[in-house]
Amino acid sequence: MISKRQIKTITSLHQKKYRKSTGLFVAEGKKVIEEFLNSNFELDTLFTTDANLFASDRKITLISEAELKKVSFLKTPNTALALFKSKDVLKIDSEGLLVALDDVRDPGNLGTIIRLCDWFGVQHLVCSEATVDCYNPKVIQATMGSLTRVNVVYTDLKNYLSETKLPVFGAFMDGSNVYKTNLPTDGVLVMGNEANGVSDAVSKFITKKIAIPRFGETQQTESLNVAMATGILLNEFKRATL
Structure with a gap:
């Protein structure tokens, strides 16, 4: 179940100032989320309507489709939404x-x-x-x-x-x-x-x-x-x- 505080946090991330102040951003859909899970981005929270979508070692919060619809930024909500922590940028290469x-x-x-x-x-x-x-x-x-x-x-x-x-x-x-x-x-x-x-x-x-x-x-x-x-x-x- 998703809490009112989590709903407020997620919906606020539509605005840049809150993404900057919290250091969090939203990713939606299994394909996009998996890409971030398999990278050096750090997962904060993972919400899904289907616990079998992701590996069992992931900390998952199971939610209903109605709850996902409340927080999704998509017109047609996917089966999962995750919060990741933004990361420091790397030094720009001087070649290539x-x-x-x-x-x-x-x-x-x-x-x-x-x-x-x-x-x-x-x-x-x-x-x-x-x-x-x-x-x-x-x-x-x-x-x-x-x-x-x-x-x-x-x-x-x-x-x-x-x-x-x-x-x-x-x-x-x-x-x-x-x-x-x-x-x-x-x-x-x-x-x-x-x-x-x-x-x-x-x-x-x-x-x-x-x-x-x-x-x-x-x-x-x-x-x-x-x-x-x-x-x-x-x-x-x-x-x-x-």
């Missing part, structure tokens, strides 16, 4: 391929970009301080567990880019054709805000502007979704190293 986000605000986009980093072997994701919180419940669900393998760091992006010795590539509509650009093994790929792209303040630190060309006959498509564009560009960076 990194992705940097300049004020990406949509949780779904950030979650997908974290999955893309995991897929393409990018271990560090550098985010501006205004980028959506990686422990936002919608981000957690969109990552499908990939957050356990990608180090997400929030920092002053301008300062970081001004200090890095890596070449800095930025995604711009008027950049050079990425398919005709020599891409290095080591570098930083900067992706901008959904509505405004890379900000003027950050663009000052871009070494090379790159773009994904439009192939449609009318050339009227305004832009690509930032997560979709990130996937295409990461594919080109990795293909260049094969």
